[in-house]
Amino acid sequence: MWMRRDYWESLCHRWAIGPCQERSKAAKRNREAHLEKNVHTSWSASYATHGQKLRHKLERAPTFRKLFDQTHKRKGIDDYVSESARTIAETYDKMMADHYVEGTPQPDLDPEA
Incomplete structure (x- = not known):
């Protein structure tokens, strides 16, 4: 107990x-x-569990973007579950491109982005 x-x-x-x-x-x-906001591909597995599985599969820690795609894209279709998820991914990519010069190392996650 x-x-x-x-x-x-x-x-x-x-x-x-x-x-x-x-x-x-x-x-x-x-x-x-707001049904479109509640459609994720994670089911009952936590974000941390998905991260651990992806770490094992990739044999390294997954980037934020990889893990986001894993939990926000429809399986087999490679399309986001909602426009909101697509916007978040595109905004993050743009901010990362703005913060880091091409060819320089980027962190796995930039909380500022």
Whole structure:
């Protein structure tokens, strides 16, 4: 048992009332209203799990862009799951090109980009 029973019961009570329920209902409405934002290819696997699998496959740490494509493109079609995902990828690529001169090493992830 990783948590004391009284702590768990306190959390369950807190989640079952007031602001937590309101946020939950609002999030559900948003997911239903914006279906294109909720289409990912990751299913139940976490982003970290995808990163580990890709690291094993590539035999090195994947770049942000590789991992993003892995989790935001439809399998076998090589097309993004949404226009939002396409825009993020294109914007990141443009910002990386603007920040780094061609031929110079780029980091796997530039948080500024």
